[in-house]
Amino acid sequence: MMSTSKANPSHPRHARDVTNWDLQTDVAIIGFGGAGGCAAIEAADAGAEVLLFELASASGGSTAMSSAEIYMGGSGGTRVQRACGFEDSTEDMVTYMMMSAGPQADEAKIRNYCENSVEHFDWLCNLGVPFKDSFHEERAIMCLTDDGLLYTGSEKAYPFRQQAKPCPRGHNLYIEGDNGGPLFMKIINENVASRDAITVHYETRALTLIVDDEDTVVGIVVRQGNQELNVRARKGVILCAGGFNMNEEMVQKYAPKLLAGNEPIGNPGDTGTGIMMGMAVGGAAINMHEGFISIPYYPPASITYGIAINDKGQRFINEDVYHARLGQAVLDQPGDRFYFILTVEQYGDYEKFNFMGAGIAGTGETVDELEQELGLRRGTLEGTLRIYNEDCEAGEDSQYHKAPEWLQKMEPPLVALDITPGRGVFVPYFTLGGLDTLTTGEVVDPQRNVIPGLFAAGRTACGIVRRAEGYSSGMSVGDATFSGRMAGRQAAARQPD
Amino acid sequence: MMSTSKANPSHPRHARDVTNWDLQTDVAIIGFGGAGGCAAIEAADAGAEVLLFELASASGGSTAMSSAEIYMGGSGGTRVQRACGFEDSTEDMVTYMMMSAGPQADEAKIRNYCENSVEHFDWLCNLGVPFKDSFHEERAIMCLTDDGLLYTGSEKAYPFRQQAKPCPRGHNLYIEGDNGGPLFMKIINENVASRDAITVHYETRALTLIVDDEDTVVGIVVRQGNQELNVRARKGVILCAGGFNMNEEMVQKYAPKLLAGNEPIGNPGDTGTGIMMGMAVGGAAINMHEGFISIPYYPPASITYGIAINDKGQRFINEDVYHARLGQAVLDQPGDRFYFILTVEQYGDYEKFNFMGAGIAGTGETVDELEQELGLRRGTLEGTLRIYNEDCEAGEDSQYHKAPEWLQKMEPPLVALDITPGRGVFVPYFTLGGLDTLTTGEVVDPQRNVIPGLFAAGRTACGIVRRAEGYSSGMSVGDATFSGRMAGRQAAARQPD
Incomplete structure (x- = not known):
């Protein structure tokens, strides 16, 4: 049986079986949500040619469906934090996020995130993402005003407040109502469109990775209409294809406890194919049993x-x-x-x-x-x-x-x-497992050896957020956008052997 | 970088890089504990030539270190159950084991186990494993008498007793004291030794799998002394190399909650290399976050x-x-x-x-x-x-x-x-995650496609036991020995393309 007979995310294609490269680029990115968009911008700004493939007819991913709160702080505070009178410390932010992630915390990733969080805020502002210098006092699941800052986690609650000085870190876009997600992706979209080095292909499904005889990732197979295209990626492939929340069989297998929830949150494309493609070339999928699961009991x-x-x-x-x-x-x-x-x-x-x-x-x-x-x-x-x-x-x-x-x-x-799950109460959930990556976005195997040419970001990777019990709103979009940038930058800088 | 420069479980070797096959056999089995021993016996009895590789200087694995209680029943009862006056039903056993395994239960595997459990008992008896027809009344962690049968789980406790008629299914070897494990492995060892088709290599470390250009598993690299040997396995490789309990880094990554325990239980060889070898060729590792963890508060x-x-x-x-x-x-x-x-x-x-x-x-x-x-x-x-x-x-x-x-x-x-973990109390633990397999022992990828030529059994696979909260003594050796047999039989019958 030829491995190329039917492209399947669980089975990579071999470069020796590729007779023709239909497309060639430096960096191929799968998925145009918050992670993929930011990865493309960073890679292009670092001088790389980028092909960005999106399953849907438009950009957005789960980021556009979210409130797009972004968890940022540390280093004395973002502009908004400081304007609202909060001086945030990196160590408090690290401590809070380490407690949040619990025993499976990735300290290197959390430190990198916290130490560069204010810089990330500035980077977003430079793209044109607007934040108002105002503080929202009320306890809320999401901010329905245009205020720029609010508490979005358990910072003021026991036991977190015992160990880390509370500080609000949820940054909310300058727009009324729960409309941050669409605005955020509109801005990312404009930034992508303005960069000649990036070409976007919509309605394109990623099928499987392509590896050479040394098992380096050298490209990806995609499908447009009925046509399979072999895409050569000279510097690397970045998987930003979301999590596996919409693949019920996969949730049942890896994170069955989440099925106590009744509402999977995310993009319909979150079917786990990005994670499976990475696993098929030896990438380690970690934290696969964990997810966000909530009983959103306030407001009021x-x-x-x-x-x-x-x-x-x-x-x-x-x-x-x-x-x-x-x-x-x-x-x-x-x-x-x-x-x-x-x-x-x-x-x-x-x-x-x-x-x-x-x-x-x-x-x-x-x-x-x-x-x-x-x-x-x-x-x-x-x-x-x-x-x-x-x-x-x-x-x-x-x-x-x-x-x-x-x-x-x-x-x-x-x-x-x-508030019993299964008795009518709204219990949203989404997965928090994915491919293990370094802070650079490089995908690693179970022994943490890098898989050359493969990167992951956003929910396809296992990021800074690891458990419902330590989750705070804004951590997902924060992680997606930040990890996308890390991967884009690293891929653009990669010199293949 | 050549993949063959340093053999590594996370990276398979390619058959095209193998210049010489040092050993050839029908079935290569990695690990001579309860699973590997039973796999070898079944494969040999089905007509296959078997090479059995063991890291240690002697057989045993974790089975020899255990009490070797074996969880068996159903089909009206084993000889011992019936002699002690217990008529066991397959459906009660299935119900109990399904509740035990919880939302991540593998029903096909549990049904296969329960429906064939009395046959498994008879098979063990035929090998010479002795069980006395007597019932041990007292609640015990392990049976220190030579009685053949006792309750070893939560069968009589809520909520199990509400849904499945309680029946004792823990079968204890006919020997005084906690000495079942060594006796069991002695008997398996004798059975292996008496079969000419099986050759055992001790002090041999498995390094990585060998795959051909269609990604079929065709062999395994092992090391004896300082020498690497390429082993050709015409029908398949069966990984029976234990779990990952002794690899603290891996436990930290996959099952951090277990580190609340203070005593990893198992063989020093349980370093997860079998699981990693399977992952490296696309096998899905599942249930990796779960483990047995206990506060053994009785007796008295x-x-x-x-x-x-x-x-x-x-x-x-x-x-x-x-x-x-x-x-x-x-x-x-x-x-x-x-x-x-x-x-x-x-x-x-x-x-x-x-x-x-x-x-x-x-x-x-x-x-x-x-x-x-x-x-x-x-x-x-x-x-x-x-x-x-x-x-x-x-x-x-x-x-x-x-x-x-x-x-x-x-x-x-x-x-x-x-009884607070971390305050002196004995808290033993071991992992319950491993490679996803069919009832036949064939390893599958995340989409449940079979990886041709690869089998797993015992703790290297994810078997019938999935959670501490439903664990019963005897399920591990039961699963190891039974799943070893399934894999041995299937591998021996395999006709490679």
Whole structure:
């Protein structure tokens, strides 16, 4: 059976089987989202000729679908941070991101990201990405105003605040509403279009990598219409083809816990082919079991005054964390049901937002009545509330360390929202695994040897973000754009043997 | 750079670079533990010529280091099960193992295992593996008597007992003490030695696979002394080289949560080279983040009467589960400390066993005193015990469903054992990820296309066992020996193109 009979991402084509190079370039980039666009710009600006291939009819990727918040800071602060009165330290940012990524943190990658984050902000500004020098105070999943800066993670929550001085690092584009993504990609698109060294091919599907007899990546097979094209990439191929969130079979195999969610977030093209192409030439796919999974329980921010409980009536987290940290905690808890317990005041204008779509599981004029409605064992929620209320009076959450500003004694009547995944609540998810890369974007094998000629960025690579429990909004677009640049620069500078 | 300059598991050698085949055989098997030994026997009995390569100076692998309990049943029961009065159903066994493996279960593999388990028992008996027709009643981590059968998992615990009729399936070799592993491998060794078609090479390290121009696996490079040998395997190579438990860098990369443990269990050769060799030719490594991790809190079985709590004074599990299920639950809980709370009677002869090596964290003449000693918030353990004791009186654990036989009201004085990982307690661990294979042992790529000529078994493959929370003793040696047989048979039958 000839390997060339049917191009397949799990099986590279051999250069010796290529009779004709249909296209030739220095750098071939797969995927024109945030990562691919930034990779192309950097590679072109470093003097390389670039072919950029996109499956869809237009640029965008998952970046255009996102809020395009960008997580940046350190080095004393970005222009926006400083204007808003925040002096950010690189070490605080490193510490926060290391805690976020947990035991699987890639310290070299995080350090490189944090140390160059202000420079990245300036680079984006130079492309024309606009940020307003204003701070958004309210706790929000996404910024619906045009403010430039907000807290987008668990920076102010335990245990992060114990080890890293809190600082807001979520940078929001200067546009009203949740419209950052399209604006961001419009700007990237204009920058790509203005560079003669970059040629974009839309409606082009990447099929598989091409390797020579030394297993160096020398090109890629793409399909346009019914035609397969062999593309020679003299300096390298950069895979920016997204993650595997839309490939349910692959999610089932690698990250089955995510299927507790009900809404895969991302681009339809996130089918894992970029990752599979890299694996097929020996690239190591890492962190494949991890993903962002969330119960987006705010706004309104007043929900934070309430308590989250499991089906034993126990609290299990400080409720002032980022929503994905709560999402992960729910998955890690034993039990079949999860509730947010609120007073009528805390419930407030929940229905106006109802962002997570949780239904009311029960109400009670007394705690006992609510326990019965929820089928909780009698006395369990009562015990939890007794301790919580004592702690509220004392001004310190002795058990879970929710910040004092969110402590508010809870008296009946009470409302319980059903936040159990699978019972109607919105549980978005996306994958956080991908090809292992160096800070340069070079793809490595399981022993961390570089695979010559192969680069990856954005969600095709495993970047700085590694876990739901440490996720903060803006880390994905931050990583995509920054890692794209690293890969573009390195590929352009590569001198093949 | 020539790929042959230094053989490396992450980089296959190309057959076109092989100038001389130093050895030739039908089937080459890497690793002479339980999987490799059984693979060799099956392949030889199917008419194939076999070369079996072992890194160490003797056979054994991790199987010889284990208790060699073997998880078998279904089809009405093995001879031992039936003699002990247990009629086992294949469906109950499948249900139990599917629950054990959780969302990442491989149903085809589990069904194949369960449907052929009694046949596997008979096959082992025919090799001379002895099992006594007697049942061991006591709850144990390992069987120190010569009894042939015992419960070795969570079969009788919630939620398993709700869905699958409990049946003991741990088969223990007919030998006193924890000596099953050496006896088992002695018998396998004798069976290998008695087959002329099998030649064993000890002190031989596998370096990398050899592929032809169609990327079919056609051999393997091994090293004996300072000499590299190119081994031609006409029908296939079977990787039975263990897991990656002893490669700390690889554990850190793929399964960092396991490093909460303090004792990697297995053979020193479990460095992941088999898995890496498979990945290098396009094989998919799956379930790489999962592992067995345990707090082996019994014997004495009387510990089961106590309750496990976190640093909020909350219970979080039914304490009658298998010890690794508790180990995983501890990892998934928030908090910094974990305790086993016991009455003085329940503590009993703990010190005589002290298998887990947990120290006493505190004692209390009253609950209040114990809370203070443990630094628990006042009233938390008290509330937990109040509910637990009410449930004990009612004969039903309303919260965690510990079986009624283990419910015993707890009155002070109380003792707390510190079961926090990292504080002295014994926390063994091993990896449960490996190459994805079909039931035949054929290694597949991420799209489940077979990689021609490549097979894997035992811990190098990802088998029937997928999670600590569903682990049962005997599943590993069961899987190793059974999957070795499947691979040996399939390889022997293969007709290369």
